[in-house]
Amino acid sequence: METMERFGFTEEEKMLQQTVRRLAREKIAPGAAQRDIDGEFPYDMLEIMKENGLMGIDFPAEYGGMEAGLLSLCIVIEEFAKVDAATAMMPSTQELGSLPIILAGSNAQKGKYLEPLSSGEKLAAFALTESRGGSDVAALKTRAVRKGDKYILNGSKVFITNGGVADILTVYAVTNPEEKSHRAASVFVIEKGWPGFTVGKKESKMGIRSSDTRELIFDNVEIPVENRLGNEGDGFHIMMKTLDFTRPAVAAQAVGIAQGAFEYATQYAKERESFGKPIIKHQAVGVKLADMAMKIAAARTLLFRTCDLLQAHAKRDLSRLAPEVIRYSSMSKAFCSDVAMWVTTEAVQILGGYGYMTEYPVERFMRDAKITQIYEGANEIQRMVITSTL
Numbered sequence: 001m002e003t004m005e006r007f008g009f010t011e012e013e014k015m016l017q018q019t020v021r022r023l024a025r026e027k028i029a030p031g032a033a034q035r036d037i038d039g040e041f042p043y044d045m046l047e048i049m050k051e052n053g054l055m056g057i058d059f060p061a062e063y064g065g066m067e068a069g070l071l072s073l074c075i076v077i078e079e080f081a082k083v084d085a086a087t088a089m090m091p092s093t094q095e096l097g098s099l100p101i102i103l104a105g106s107n108a109q110k111g112k113y114l115e116p117l118s119s120g121e122k123l124a125a126f127a128l129t130e131s132r133g134g135s136d137v138a139a140l141k142t143r144a145v146r147k148g149d150k151y152i153l154n155g156s157k158v159f160i161t162n163g164g165v166a167d168i169l170t171v172y173a174v175t176n177p178e179e180k181s182h183r184a185a186s187v188f189v190i191e192k193g194w195p196g197f198t199v200g201k202k203e204s205k206m207g208i209r210s211s212d213t214r215e216l217i218f219d220n221v222e223i224p225v226e227n228r229l230g231n232e233g234d235g236f237h238i239m240m241k242t243l244d245f246t247r248p249a250v251a252a253q254a255v256g257i258a259q260g261a262f263e264y265a266t267q268y269a270k271e272r273e274s275f276g277k278p279i280i281k282h283q284a285v286g287v288k289l290a291d292m293a294m295k296i297a298a299a300r301t302l303l304f305r306t307c308d309l310l311q312a313h314a315k316r317d318l319s320r321l322a323p324e325v326i327r328y329s330s331m332s333k334a335f336c337s338d339v340a341m342w343v344t345t346e347a348v349q350i351l352g353g354y355g356y357m358t359e360y361p362v363e364r365f366m367r368d369a370k371i372t373q374i375y376e377g378a379n380e381i382q383r384m385v386i387t388s389t390l
């Protein structure tokens with residue numbers, strides 16, 4: 001049976017939303033179009049995140065985080081994504097890259113790594129996907145071989161967000177190939193600058209262009225044994241549980257993108273006239289806007305409900321979440337991102353020729369929306385996960 005823990009924001013969450021909404025409007029929106037053109041990692045935006053304590057929103061208070069919960073993280077991501085989906089990835093990538101440490105790290109590992117990550121002084125990355133794909137996690141090939149008190153890491157990862165800017169990376173590698181595939185891998189914390197660890201060129205992407213996406217190459221990288229998270233063989237479970245908690249962050253990014261495009265298209269439809277009246281008065285346009293409003297509201301409601309469920313079951317260990325909770329995580333990711341893609345495409349349609357021009361923001365929203373259907377588990381995978389819990 002489903003249970004409803006709560007519905008609605010606490011006073012703190014309302015205040016957080018107001019604060020980040022203002023920050024997004026005043027500090028993040030103005031340079032968003034130029035950052036999309038430049039495609040460079042925006043360190044000035046990182047400074048804004050750090051000044052406002054937003055890099056460690058859901059990090060444990062014990063290690064300098066705000067410990068404000070997943071819903072708070074999603075509130076922040078939505079507000080930023082309304083104006084700039086790439087900047088919105090800063091707190092979410094920090095959470096994704098660090099959650100394996102929060103879930104499976106020893107006190108010593110947490111003590112060493114989490115504080116500089118919560119403050120944003122150091123950046124994190126989550127290194128799972130390889131060139132043969134990111135969906136079939138159990139088939140990944142990067143290898144870590146134990147030699148005394150070290151592991152020797154060889155292989156490569158692709159499409160890693162923050163790959164070129166991260167200081168601390170959580171890396172998935174096979175340690176026990178003789179075990180069955182879901183017990184064959186482990187997760188390690190590695191640091192920028194370690195001998196043998198290099199990064200490829202920055203990828204040029206369709207959307208979220210200012211985020212840093214790269215290949216990672218490991219050539220005999222020596223990892224001290226104390227940098228393994230959990231036990232040998234825990235890797236698959238660590239990464240799956242991390243994704244259970246971070247897929248709603250992608251959903252939040254998608255809802256923000258959809259809302260941003262919707263608001264722009266609505267304003268445009270009220271001002272632009274054809275056949276002697278504002279185009280919103282033409283049913284063909286008005287009905288599109290009504291459908292956009294409905295789908296966004298449904299998406300956001302599903303997202304908030306998912307955050308409630310995950311927060312109520314948030315145990316910072318490796319125990320598996322209830323099937324219903326895993327289902328909601330995947331449902332929110334797939335549904336919100338599909339809505340974002342549909343809404344942004346319709347927003348471009350409403351603006352007509354102007355929608356196709358880079359001078360207007362809706363084509364950027366449309367390009368940014370696409371990745372939310374692909375990363376952190378393609379929407380086809382989310383539907384497999386949903387089915388598996390039924």
Ligand code: COS
Pocket residue numbers: 128129134135136137138182236237240241243244319320321326375376377378381384385388
């Ligand atoms: N949390 C904890 N454990 C999990 C889990 C979860 N969410 N999902 C599966 N497991 C465990 C299962 O309990 C099972 O454990 P035992 O072997 O002890 O019984 C094991 O993992 C295997 O589960 P399953 O058979 O379902 O695994 P599959 O290999 O069939 O793969 C999918 C499952 C496809 C769901 C998984 O590989 C996946 O999510 N892939 C997408 C990954 C992704 O998001 N990639 C994007 C790039 S990273 S940004």
